[in-house]
Amino acid sequence: MAAPGAEEVLTRIRRDGVEWINLQFTDLLGYFRQVTIHKRLLDAEAFEEGLGKLDGSSVRGFAGIQESDLVLKPVPGTYAKLPWAERAARLISRVYKPGGRERLPRDPAYALERAVSYAAEAGFEVKISAELEFHVFKDISVKLEPYESGVRIESAEILREGNPFFLRQKEAYFTVEPYNSVMEFEVKLGRVLEEYFGIPVEVFHHEVSAGGQVEVNWRYSDPITTADRLQTIKYAARNVARELGYVAVFLPKPIPSDNGNGLHVHLSLWSGGRNTFYDPSDSYAELSQVGRYFIGGLLEHGRAVAAFTNPTVNSYRRLIPGFEAPVYLVWGKANRSAAVRVPFYFPGDEKGRRIEFRSPDPTANPYLAFTAIIMAGLDGVKKKIDPGDPIDENVYAMGEAKRRALGIKSLPRSLDEALDELESDNEWLKPAVDRELLEEYIELKREEARSLAAYASAAEYAFYLSL
Incomplete structure (x- = not known):
């Protein structure tokens, strides 16, 4: 079965009654982390361009305080409604440098890619x-x-x-x-x-x-x-x-x-x-x-x-x-x-x-x-x-x-x-x-x-x- 695209995920969010979405990522040491956004911030452009919602200086190993603005780009195929949180879902995201075009070299998922x-x-x-x-x-x-x-x-x-x-x-x-x-x-x-x-x-x-x-x-x-x-x-x-x-x-x-x-x-x-x-x-x-x-x-x-x-x-x-x-x-x-x-x-x-x-x-x-x-x-x-x-x-x-x-x-x-x-x-x-x-x-x-x-x-x- 093919992974869903951005438009299908947005349809699912509406159908599932989701209001809050956890953008999850893995830091350098392997800890699973997340930023929670309101559904209104997630549209087709956000999947393509990413969301500038990550302070990289607060994640050990990602970025110094002088270069802390990072972008999270959600992966549509990882969408899931959460059974333990009302009206909430998650999307695993990849970490990018400002602008959303270049991957963060310290994103461990990038090394595996x-x-x-x-x-x-x-x-x-x-x-x-x-x-x-x-x-x-x-x-x-x-x-x-x-x-x-x-x-x-x-x-x-x-x-x-x-x-x-x-x-x-x-x-x-x-x-x-x-x-x-x-x-x-x-x-x-x-x-x-x-x-x-x-x-x-x-x-x-x-x-x-x-x-x-x-x-x-x-x-x-x-x-x-x-x-x-x-x-x-x-x-x-x-x-x-x-x-x-x-x-x-x-x-x-x-x-x-x-x-x-x-x-x-x-x-x-x-x-x-x-x-x-x-x-x-x-x-x-x-x-x-x-x-x-x-x-x-x-x-x-x-x-x-x-x-x-x-x-x-x-x-x-x-x-x-x-x-x-x-x-x-x-x-x-x-x-x-x-x-x-x-x-x-x-x-x-x-x-x-x-x-x-x-x-x-x-x-x-x-x-x-x-x-x-x-x-x-x-x-x-x-x-x-x-x-x-x-x-x-x-x-x-x-x-x-x-x-x-x-x-x-x-x-x-x-x-x-x-x-x-x-x-x-x-x-x-x-x-x-x-x-x-x-x-x-x-x-x-x-x-x-x-x-x-x-x-x-x-x-x-x-x-x-x-x-």
Whole structure:
């Protein structure tokens, strides 16, 4: 079905009785933001020329105070009436410089658009989807007390007493009701995503963590649409959870002793209507040489890619052995201990032949994460980077000596380490990522890591109070 144009959206606004429209966009760090306008401001010209309603200096990473006037240009195909706000709708928008003709280089969606164009110039159409994992908690208690330098976190505790989502830790995968108490949430979220936002949800299930962990899968699409949908799903999940009296939590590692949340990215390259990753003559995984080269680039640049796919301090609390999160930069068929898995449910499945990059997490800005994954893989295709032999055993169970002998690299152990890698390995990003975006992103993330390094956790009190 073709996406609606501006005139059709304006007709829908009148038909839906909408009075207020949220113009939504994603900032450099991945936060979903919005400016709310009255319907009278939105006409056909606004879709074409944009609306000058954004103070870029108030959005970290976008613009300085001396260059703060920015333009939002709504994307008609993202229109949705909001089920939780009366007479309100939303439109995802792209960010432009004054005049509405030139894109803002620091708009992360622009970087992904450039990556898609770069792939097209190389003769490829990118198809991408994701598996989004998150927790649904009954409550979260965070006590904040202001002091002269900002905010002090006195305690941060996930309240599990009375939480309906309780099973033995690491044993909640595929559970049914009444043990899967998130079923009501899943059904309502699925209905909202399908009926209001037009997102074709395919699968919900309870994930491994006993803390009310949900996984949602939706149909693949082009990278821009998939990134827009990912932001929308997180947005909808938070609102549906609130309506049910819960809190949706996308932290990569919210519970220390249980599995964390991943964002598994599935990707294939197509050309002339054929899947270039598919080779029926390949005896290992029906994976073509193009697919192998793509994996080679992803593994070669994987430590730098992590700065985008695992962009928070909490990300590296998930990337530890023993909790199903991939730690080692290897690949293999159907191997979930590898950073890159080649799913292989059915032989002869050209449409389904793809790679799955398992290390990303839900705190990633999807526009930048997809950009990094695509550009790293395309660099592998361009340079014919060999990914090495596949690994068909549990990488976690290997001894360290064997991993060293095989030359297996691990993902970074911290956000700072990932940023170090990105600073020294980023030439492959240049066709898609503007230099000012890259430098601003690294600086903002350095500042984030420095700020969090100053806080003592509850665990540190437990370990060190008596020393």
